[in-house]
Amino acid sequence: MSILQAWRQAATSSVGPIRGSYTAFDRGLTTKSTSNSPKELSDIAAPAQPTRDVMVADVISGAPSQLRHRAVRVYQPTRNTMQCGQAKGDRWRIDFDILQGGGRWENPLMGWASSADYMQGTRMSFRSKEDAIHFAEKQGWDYYVQQSTVKRIPPKNYAENYLYRPGTLRIMKTK
Amino acid sequence: MLRIVSTVSRPSSTGRLGKVVGSQHSRRTFASTSAKQADITLTVDGKEVTVPQGSALIQACEAAGATIPRFCYHERLAIAGNCRMCLVEVERSPKPVASCAMPAMPGSKVWTNTPLVHEAREGVMEFLLANHPLDCPVCDQAGECDLQDQAMRYGSDRTRFHEITGKRAVENKDLGPLVKTSMNRCIQCTRCVRFANEVAGVEELGTTGRGNDLQIGMYVEKTMDSELSGNVVDLCPVGALTSKPYAFQARPWELKNTESIDVMDALGSNIRVDSRGVQVMRIQPRTNDDVNEEWISDKTRFAYDGLRFQRLTTPLVKEGDRFVSASWEDALAAIAKGLTASGAQGDEIQAISGHLADTEAMVALKDLVNRLGSDNLALDQVGGTAPPVHGVDVRSNYLFNSTIPGVEEADAILLIGTNPRHEAAVLNSRIRKSWLHTGLEVGLIGERIDTTYGYDYLGGDANALSEFMTGKSEFAKKFKAAKKPLIIVGSAVAEHPDAAATYNALSRYVELNKSTLVTPEWNGFSILQRVASRPAAYEIGFVPSKKASTTKPKFVYLLNADEVDPKSIPQDAFVVYQGHHGDLGAQLADVCLPAAAYTEKSTTWVNTEGRSQLGRSAVPPPGASREDWKIIRALSEVVGSPLPYEDVLEIRDRMWEISPTLVRYDVTEPTSAEVALAGLKALSVRTTGAKISGAIFQKPITNFYQTDPISRASVTMAQCTRSFVKGENYGFSDIGKAPEAAFA
Ligand code: SF4
Numbered sequence: 001m002s003i004l005q006a007w008r009q010a011a012t013s014s015v016g017p018i019r020g021s022y023t024a025f026d027r028g029l030t031t032k033s034t035s036n037s038p039k040e041l042s043d044i045a046a047p048a049q050p051t052r053d054v055m056v057a058d059v060i061s062g063a064p065s066q067l068r069h070r071a072v073r074v075y076q077p078t079r080n081t082m083q084c085g086q087a088k089g090d091r092w093r094i095d096f097d098i099l100q101g102g103g104r105w106e107n108p109l110m111g112w113a114s115s116a117d118y119m120q121g122t123r124m125s126f127r128s129k130e131d132a133i134h135f136a137e138k139q140g141w142d143y144y145v146q147q148s149t150v151k152r153i154p155p156k157n158y159a160e161n162y163l164y165r166p167g168t169l170r171i172m173k174t175k
Numbered sequence: 176m177l178r179i180v181s182t183v184s185r186p187s188s189t190g191r192l193g194k195v196v197g198s199q200h201s202r203r204t205f206a207s208t209s210a211k212q213a214d215i216t217l218t219v220d221g222k223e224v225t226v227p228q229g230s231a232l233i234q235a236c237e238a239a240g241a242t243i244p245r246f247c248y249h250e251r252l253a254i255a256g257n258c259r260m261c262l263v264e265v266e267r268s269p270k271p272v273a274s275c276a277m278p279a280m281p282g283s284k285v286w287t288n289t290p291l292v293h294e295a296r297e298g299v300m301e302f303l304l305a306n307h308p309l310d311c312p313v314c315d316q317a318g319e320c321d322l323q324d325q326a327m328r329y330g331s332d333r334t335r336f337h338e339i340t341g342k343r344a345v346e347n348k349d350l351g352p353l354v355k356t357s358m359n360r361c362i363q364c365t366r367c368v369r370f371a372n373e374v375a376g377v378e379e380l381g382t383t384g385r386g387n388d389l390q391i392g393m394y395v396e397k398t399m400d401s402e403l404s405g406n407v408v409d410l411c412p413v414g415a416l417t418s419k420p421y422a423f424q425a426r427p428w429e430l431k432n433t434e435s436i437d438v439m440d441a442l443g444s445n446i447r448v449d450s451r452g453v454q455v456m457r458i459q460p461r462t463n464d465d466v467n468e469e470w471i472s473d474k475t476r477f478a479y480d481g482l483r484f485q486r487l488t489t490p491l492v493k494e495g496d497r498f499v500s501a502s503w504e505d506a507l508a509a510i511a512k513g514l515t516a517s518g519a520q521g522d523e524i525q526a527i528s529g530h531l532a533d534t535e536a537m538v539a540l541k542d543l544v545n546r547l548g549s550d551n552l553a554l555d556q557v558g559g560t561a562p563p564v565h566g567v568d569v570r571s572n573y574l575f576n577s578t579i580p581g582v583e584e585a586d587a588i589l590l591i592g593t594n595p596r597h598e599a600a601v602l603n604s605r606i607r608k609s610w611l612h613t614g615l616e617v618g619l620i621g622e623r624i625d626t627t628y629g630y631d632y633l634g635g636d637a638n639a640l641s642e643f644m645t646g647k648s649e650f651a652k653k654f655k656a657a658k659k660p661l662i663i664v665g666s667a668v669a670e671h672p673d674a675a676a677t678y679n680a681l682s683r684y685v686e687l688n689k690s691t692l693v694t695p696e697w698n699g700f701s702i703l704q705r706v707a708s709r710p711a712a713y714e715i716g717f718v719p720s721k722k723a724s725t726t727k728p729k730f731v732y733l734l735n736a737d738e739v740d741p742k743s744i745p746q747d748a749f750v751v752y753q754g755h756h757g758d759l760g761a762q763l764a765d766v767c768l769p770a771a772a773y774t775e776k777s778t779t780w781v782n783t784e785g786r787s788q789l790g791r792s793a794v795p796p797p798g799a800s801r802e803d804w805k806i807i808r809a810l811s812e813v814v815g816s817p818l819p820y821e822d823v824l825e826i827r828d829r830m831w832e833i834s835p836t837l838v839r840y841d842v843t844e845p846t847s848a849e850v851a852l853a854g855l856k857a858l859s860v861r862t863t864g865a866k867i868s869g870a871i872f873q874k875p876i877t878n879f880y881q882t883d884p885i886s887r888a889s890v891t892m893a894q895c896t897r898s899f900v901k902g903e904n905y906g907f908s909d910i911g912k913a914p915e916a917a918f919a
Pocket residue numbers: 360361362363364365366367368391410411412413415416
């Protein structure tokens with residue numbers, strides 16, 4: 001997890017030069033988060049670092065600075081097991097961890113949920129993991145990349161229903 | 176009625192035809208590779224795909240990125256081929272073919288999106304809808320219904336069937352307190368039957384009649400008694416089988432999905448917590464073929480309503496014989512005072528970690544207790560105050576080394592003192608799968624159990640194990656001859672009086688047969704833990720030292736410990752309980768600290784294979800409750816030895832210091848064969864000369880549905896206990912007599 005801290009340091013150190021030179025904005029104001037990763041980084045299940053330069057967008061985006069202290073999760077949502085459709089299944093998503101305590105409460109008036117967390121409804125989809133990570137870095141968010149789950153479906157065959165197996169009968173089919 | 180096929184919505188495939196020509200040359204010949212892994216190449220919608228030989232055509236189409244509608248085909252069940260929704264056009268085939276029942280043939284050309292295909296699927300849909308009620312507004316499946324979605328594309332807006340008798344009417348079945356049936360909606364895909372037959376091992380669920388009269392049911396009036404029955408709710412492509420506790424509670428589009436990890440058993444099943452506002456509305460499985468495939472047990476799925484009841488919401492301090500709610504400051508100050516007043520020194524300070532303690536909290540608690548000069552770290556189990564017999568120095572001595580998918584590779588399994596059906600229901604389905612499809616042989620030592628597969632019963636106690644080791648019995652011979660034998664030792668064996676003798680015998684046996692049992696590719700000596708927090712506790716060394724285990728504690732800290740024997744806690748000791756439910760542990764306490772349940776905190780869980788996984792909070796904890804490790808961190812300051820971590824990243828750095836595997840998420844780290852053998856060697860040296868008392872290995876779980884504070888607080892689990900464990904009729908069976916509205 002020290003990757004996050006490493007990145008945080010990298011990000012804050014880059015703020016200085018940015019403040020100084022608003023004019024040269026596009027390429028000059030980049031920070032390479034790959035260069036100053038600490039050594040133990042390779043030991044932790046760390047995501048592949050994007051090779052692109054990261055332009056820090058949150059300096060001018062006007063986003064509240066508190067957002068920098070919140071973690072987002074980058075993950076690939078799994079298919080809803082209620083349905084079979086695979087569409088949108090390969091997208092990556094970013095959303096925020098909920099706030100402990102003040103995040104949500106039941107409103108005493110109507111019993112609906114109220115929230116003081118303006119990011120709780122935000123979720124973003126990306127075409128690839130790298131895109132999502134790049135976006136999170138640009139915004140200066142701490143992120144955690146969750147590996148996508150493993151899928152191993154063997155070749156399936158109708159004829160398997162009628163395979164002969166020696167020995168006692170092990171299944172009674174009631175279909 | 177003539178239906179006009181609109182050409183706008185039907186992309187014609189003629190434009191793509193040109194590209195297909197000439198793709199033949201890239202076909203591979205079979206002789207060049209081994210017969211099993213040979214690949215074949217075919218063309219789907221003008222795109223060339225290569226799939227393993229023996230795949231179904233629908234798999235080839237999926238590999239090419241074409242979406243095939245389907246109702247009966249399911250990746251994890253056998254193929255039935257009875258809904259005909261998956262029709263595709265194959266070159267030189269006079270009729271459309273059902274792609275799930277058709278093997279993919281090398282060089283064939285397939286189209287999945289032609290007018291012919293559309294027309295065929297529309298025909299199928301029309302017949303399906305002829306008898307399907309227009310229930311969507313009152314159906315729980317609406318919004319995540321395969322039939323609904325596909326009717327949007329292939330359905331017609333009016334019917335051509337006007338039968339005087341109306342639509343087919345089918346009586347609802349009573350499958351117990353978990354699965355609600357509405358059999359009018361059934362489209363007879365038989366997924367539920369195949370699931371019950373193959374995965375759950377409930378052979379009573381089946382079909383009667385044929386054609387339009389085909390019905391799904393249990394044949395006799397009987398409930399569906401299986402730990403996995405909730406999965407048919409997911410499998411049913413329509414709303415015929417829905418969840419009874421969730422009925423009419425929420426719509427899928429109102430729910431917020433949070434991907435998390437289950438803690439009801441030690442498998443660490445991947446789950447998705449669906450919440451609305453501050454409430455967990457339901458729990459769904461997440462597919463992960465390394466852990467739970469697509470299934471979760473009923474306890475995992477339905478115990479969530481226990482999160483609403485019996486919660487501790489404010490800190491409580493005992494005054495006289497009653498609890499008074501207090502502020503956090505007062506409660507923590509009361510603990511600090513109690514600690515000094517009790518006069519506990521060194522090992523007299525005891526911490527007991529329970530079933531649902533998360534890794535972060537256990538690390539913090541261990542650090543705190545160690546800082547206070549104590550080594551008295553106990554586990555909430557029988558004999559948990561003594562060091563465990565298998566030790567914690569070598570991981571392979573307490574983990575499920577073969578890994579969960581590895582169970583399917585085994586060709587002989589010996590179960591010792593365990594009932595996987597109750598201790599890890601999803602793992603049990605893997606054993607059944609392997610038992611059905613390969614020649615797997617299973618042997619059992621321990622109390623007789625009702626598994627979903629046949630087994631050779633070898634005896635009930637440690638003597639049976641010695642007998643097995645002599646290799647005379649039929650099963651022992653088969654086990655010797657097996658290429659990948661697997662020994663699954665239940666976690667209860669370590670709590671048994673014969674634990675030392677059993678582990679001694681086992682370690683010697685493994686040593687003798689290391690050529691098959693422990694090789695670089697295969698480790699067939701596996702311990703099946705049954706409690707979510709236990710592998711992590713062993714991993715961080717949350718066990719007492721020899722000296723500490725004999726000390727009488729004066730200050731006891733119960734971290735989620737609800738199984739403790741009240742008699743084991745000294746009368747005059749000062750007891751703190753930290754946890755989320757007012758269960759047994761809270762009753763014993765002098766101060767109760769309200770903590771978050773597993774759906775309310777993002778913490779690390781280590782499963783029985785040693786795979787650490789990161790859960791995620793879905794809803795905020797109720798009232799004044801806080802995350803576990805933060806409570807301990809705050810307490811450490813009040814008692815005057817602050818812990819050196821301030822946020823969750825720092826505590827994970829600390830975990831990394833203890834064991835890097837704790838923060839290497841989603842992977843298992845195998846132990847090398849040499850280390851595993853060395854660990855067993857040390858174990859056998861430590862336990863030499865242990866005597867066998869001959870007591871039976873009892874199964875540790877008598878009631879699968881109520882094993883922890885959450886499931887004990889759950890109404891649904893109480894109903895399951897009544898109907899499945901005690902076998903009472905709880906009032907749902909008189910379907911014919913009650914007014915129809917009650918079952919709508
Ligand atoms: S009840 Fe559902 S899963 Fe079972 S056959 Fe009918 S539609 Fe299929």
